[in-house]
Amino acid sequence: MSQLAHSPHAHAPVSVGKVMATVMLALVPATVFGFWLYGWPAIFLWTVCVAAALLGEAATMQLQGRPARPALLDGSALLTAWLLALSLPPWAPWWIGAIGSLFAVVVTKQVFGGLGQNVFNPAMAARVMLLISFPVEMTLWTAPAPITGLHAPGFAEAWRITFGGGAWDAMTSASLLGHVKTEFTRGVDLLSSLPGYYVPHDSVWGQRAGSLGETSALLLLFGGLYLIARRIVTWHAPVAMLLGVAVPALIANTLAPAHYLGPLPHLLSGGIVLGAFFIATDPVTSPNTATGQFIFGLGCGLLTWIIRTWGGYPEGVAFAVMLMNATTPMIDLYVKPRIYGRNRKGQSLPAAPSKKEA
Amino acid sequence: MNLLNRFQPRGGVHPAGRKDLSADRPIRALPLPERLFVPLQQHVGAAATPVVAVGDQVLKGQLIAAGQGTISAPVHAPTSGRVVALGDYAAPHPSGLPVPTLTLESDGEDRWSDAAIPADPFALAPDEIARRVGAAGIVGLGGAAFPSAVKLNISRKSGVDTLIINGGECEPYLTCDDRLMREQAEGIVAGIRLIHHAVGTQRALVGIEDNKPEAIAAMRAAALGTDIQVVAVPAMYPMGWDKQLTRALIGKEVPAGGRSADIGVLVHNVATAYAVHQAVALGRPLVSRIVTVSGGAVKTPCNLEVPIGTPAQDLFDYCGGFTAPPARLVMGGPMMGHELPATHIPVVKGTSGVLALTHAEIGRPEPAPCIRCSTCVRACPVGLLPLEMATRIRAADLDAAIGLGLKDCIACGSCSYVCPAHIPLVHYFNYAKGELSARERAKLKQEATKKLADDRSARMERIAREREEAAARRRAAKEAAEAAKKAAEVTA
Numbered sequence: 011m012s013q014l015a016h017s018p019h020a021h022a023p024v025s026v027g028k029v030m031a032t033v034m035l036a037l038v039p040a041t042v043f044g045f046w047l048y049g050w051p052a053i054f055l056w057t058v059c060v061a062a063a064l065l066g067e068a069a070t071m072q073l074q075g076r077p078a079r080p081a082l083l084d085g086s087a088l089l090t091a092w093l094l095a096l097s098l099p100p101w102a103p104w105w106i107g108a109i110g111s112l113f114a115v116v117v118t119k120q121v122f123g124g125l126g127q128n129v130f131n132p133a134m135a136a137r138v139m140l141l142i143s144f145p146v147e148m149t150l151w152t153a154p155a156p157i158t159g160l161h162a163p164g165f166a167e168a169w170r171i172t173f174g175g176g177a178w179d180a181m182t183s184a185s186l187l188g189h190v191k192t193e194f195t196r197g198v199d200l201l202s203s204l205p206g207y208y209v210p211h212d213s214v215w216g217q218r219a220g221s222l223g224e225t226s227a228l229l230l231l232f233g234g235l236y237l238i239a240r241r242i243v244t245w246h247a248p249v250a251m252l253l254g255v256a257v258p259a260l261i262a263n264t265l266a267p268a269h270y271l272g273p274l275p276h277l278l279s280g281g282i283v284l285g286a287f288f289i290a291t292d293p294v295t296s297p298n299t300a301t302g303q304f305i306f307g308l309g310c311g312l313l314t315w316i317i318r319t320w321g322g323y324p325e326g327v328a329f330a331v332m333l334m335n336a337t338t339p340m341i342d343l344y345v346k347p348r349i350y351g352r353n354r355k356g357q358s359l360p361a362a363p364s365k366k367e368a
Numbered sequence: 369m370n371l372l373n374r375f376q377p378r379g380g381v382h383p384a385g386r387k388d389l390s391a392d393r394p395i396r397a398l399p400l401p402e403r404l405f406v407p408l409q410q411h412v413g414a415a416a417t418p419v420v421a422v423g424d425q426v427l428k429g430q431l432i433a434a435g436q437g438t439i440s441a442p443v444h445a446p447t448s449g450r451v452v453a454l455g456d457y458a459a460p461h462p463s464g465l466p467v468p469t470l471t472l473e474s475d476g477e478d479r480w481s482d483a484a485i486p487a488d489p490f491a492l493a494p495d496e497i498a499r500r501v502g503a504a505g506i507v508g509l510g511g512a513a514f515p516s517a518v519k520l521n522i523s524r525k526s527g528v529d530t531l532i533i534n535g536g537e538c539e540p541y542l543t544c545d546d547r548l549m550r551e552q553a554e555g556i557v558a559g560i561r562l563i564h565h566a567v568g569t570q571r572a573l574v575g576i577e578d579n580k581p582e583a584i585a586a587m588r589a590a591a592l593g594t595d596i597q598v599v600a601v602p603a604m605y606p607m608g609w610d611k612q613l614t615r616a617l618i619g620k621e622v623p624a625g626g627r628s629a630d631i632g633v634l635v636h637n638v639a640t641a642y643a644v645h646q647a648v649a650l651g652r653p654l655v656s657r658i659v660t661v662s663g664g665a666v667k668t669p670c671n672l673e674v675p676i677g678t679p680a681q682d683l684f685d686y687c688g689g690f691t692a693p694p695a696r697l698v699m700g701g702p703m704m705g706h707e708l709p710a711t712h713i714p715v716v717k718g719t720s721g722v723l724a725l726t727h728a729e730i731g732r733p734e735p736a737p738c739i740r741c742s743t744c745v746r747a748c749p750v751g752l753l754p755l756e757m758a759t760r761i762r763a764a765d766l767d768a769a770i771g772l773g774l775k776d777c778i779a780c781g782s783c784s785y786v787c788p789a790h791i792p793l794v795h796y797f798n799y800a801k802g803e804l805s806a807r808e809r810a811k812l813k814q815e816a817t818k819k820l821a822d823d824r825s826a827r828m829e830r831i832a833r834e835r836e837e838a839a840a841r842r843r844a845a846k847e848a849a850e851a852a853k854k855a856a857e858v859t860a
Binding site for chain 1: 381707773789
């Protein structure tokens, strides 16, 4: 009792580490499924991402003369690497994962001041950097080859895929959104390009080409609902993001089915579910009120749809999230809770005239 | 009860109640301590002035220090005995710094002084009830310790129409109000009716958290046949914040910077209502209170009726002492109470509990960086942005923190309680409020100094001017006299 203690003299049994651990737990089912679906190369890539992130975190903390141990133990670098790994093509070479992770942790997070200080979501910023810098590696999608199946690469072959200099062109396949975009540029509309390519059932279970963890919408959804149930995140940003994609998709698809994908393929493709539940809910880079989070999520969804529909890239979640990250301070400036006893403008509420005076 | 009158509270947290430690323990009177240390300031406002001298023999309930000025409260002898000292003694404050305190040595007889008991307290004029409440030294027993008579008078003058009795007791561990409601519901209801009568309110509501079903039942039974409504409100912290309870019961908010009276409401604690009954109907001033002694380090948690001025050590001793060395002693509840620097510090009128907490109960590891999770925003019952305010205060930008609503913060500690990064948010705000009042004091002082200096130069100017004028007048008179003299000489 040498130091003066201050109230409250009790604390909820929570910590940053526990929050991060819960999010990672929610990612486990989709990740394990992704490992099964894409085999050893996916496991290697995930491991490389995590190792690079932890190394980068430790090195930068060391450089700043701050203790590395608490930063490594809070799990934030691990989670960033995990989310990045889930957004990469599963058979990407090791250096894609390493550069991405280091960029996420060192440039996007630590340079801005470390945990809680970054403006942009580290995983999404890294993904965007990789996509722009290494467009070939970042758009080579693999057709699923379940680890237990005949076509799956063995351990040694997988090692060559990740660390060798990949000779695996036989296995490539386009993601749904990529396919649609390519067909459009060739003048083929949706009514001709979609049949035979898009099977909703496969998207739900993730049995198609895509990045490591983006493909199984259902497992990611379960993880997201778990986070909401555990009160780690609220429903506002995820629901708004899904609406932001689904509503314009529905309207456009109803008006011109040959030119615009419907809401279901949009929701089940690419990173929408991962983005809605695990990226748009990133506390650091999203607004701090429920209303603000809803606006933020809506913006993420809408921008994703716009980029997917009219942009040069087939997928837009990462760009949309980064654009909305930039608006977070502005949303926080304008969207604030009403203070007790004040109106929305912050003025004191009028006193009720008392009966005796009246 | 009108269901439409109930409103969902905002924010709040659900800390581990730990009320089960002491909730089923009936109130017992603490055996009379040998010595009592009665501070002269146990209330908001000016300290009381002693009216007895060292060596005087006093009776229980006898006035020993009179209130000073409009906002103050008198202090009465908690038992019969002899005044043995009048000097400084450690205060019930985190600093433990000494404050003027009257030390009383008990004679063991606990003899009451004679008091006039009215035949029918309801026949007393409202003024007279307020006067008796003031004379009995009653202050808000929920912890704020604001002189109750002052509130009664303000309320009557401003035409308050709703009386709210706070039986929330939302702080974890504390069960003193719960026990009082279970055991003395009749007395509380009598007190409520007296306040009702003294202020001339149209309705009276008692708000009790729904985690105290026995207290609700007892109060409903006692209120049967009166116009007092006993309402169960959802259990959450800080439901006992008077403005939160007001919103939960009648759906109105007190204007920022204003008082409950501004929306026609008067809020009193249940224990205060009971004290009013004791004072007005039975002529007994406030000389004791119910205190919850609890915490993981206390052997047998208890609810005790304790004479004001009893050292905390006596309470712990009566409860069987400590099972383990306590990590922290707390006066009040764990959310808003303050650290008790030593156990010889006395219980005062505003002491609702003394807690001996273990390390596991306190649980405050090192602070980590804020991850902007905004759990604090959701927890704040006022609607503030604790994380944003804290960053401004850390950057010493007090004005920005005020712009975000620092002055509206009630220091309930909900934000600190839920913060996963263990940032002592409310500590930041208390620090900033301290800085703010220091700044305001300095400003006032500066203004006063400037005014004095201005006044002085104005005065000096005036004196110089007057001197000059007087000299001019004298000169003129002299010249006139000389001229007259010359004229006289000429004519002569």
